[in-house]
Amino acid sequence: MAVLLIPIPLLAQNSTRTFQVLVVTQDDKAISDAFVLMHDYQSSGHGSTSENWEGRTQGDGSITFSGVEGRCYDVFVSKGAMLPYSQRICVKSSTAKIRLKPDPHPHLSLD
Numbered sequence: 001m002a003v004l005l006i007p008i009p010l011l012a013q014n015s016t017r018t019f020q021v022l023v024v025t026q027d028d029k030a031i032s033d034a035f036v037l038m039h040d041y042q043s044s045g046h047g048s049t050s051e052n053w054e055g056r057t058q059g060d061g062s063i064t065f066s067g068v069e070g071r072c073y074d075v076f077v078s079k080g081a082m083l084p085y086s087q088r089i090c091v092k093s094s095t096a097k098i099r100l101k102p103d104p105h106p107h108l109s110l111d
Contacts, residue, residue: 019068020095023061023077030061031100034079038065038089041074 023034033056040051053065070091075098077085082100089096 016067016069017091017094018064018066019091020062020064021057021075021077022095022097023057023063023079024097024099025082026099026101028099030057030059031079031082032057032059032061034061034077034082034100036063037076038068039074039076040069040071041088042071 019038021036021038023031023036025031035056036054038053043051051067053068055063055065057063068091072088072090075085075087075089075096077098077100079100081103083103085098085100087098
């Protein structure tokens with residue numbers, strides 16, 4: 001009798017899930033209406049189409065993306081008076097918290 005062993009963790013790496021990004025200030029206050037772009041840089045090229053998820057955070061600073069695989073993505077976040085954020089994030093859990101820093105350069109109006 002032959003026994004076939006299939007490593008379950010390897011199969012689980014390719015399954016999709018929902019992934020939540022929580023955008024907050026340095027003191028953990030939610031940032032609503034921040035623009036979030038998550039780019040699957042690993043699927044681009046050689047006839048494959050890259051996947052992008054984008055949207056704006058809700059009042060609690062969160063945005064949820066569906067159909068995300070457990071691998072690494074380039075994440076970009078932008079909100080008015082805050083410095084833009086970009087980082088490669090590897091999805092190992094269901095949530096990532098991103099802290100934005102205030103922009104130290106005030107917006108100047110030109111007369």
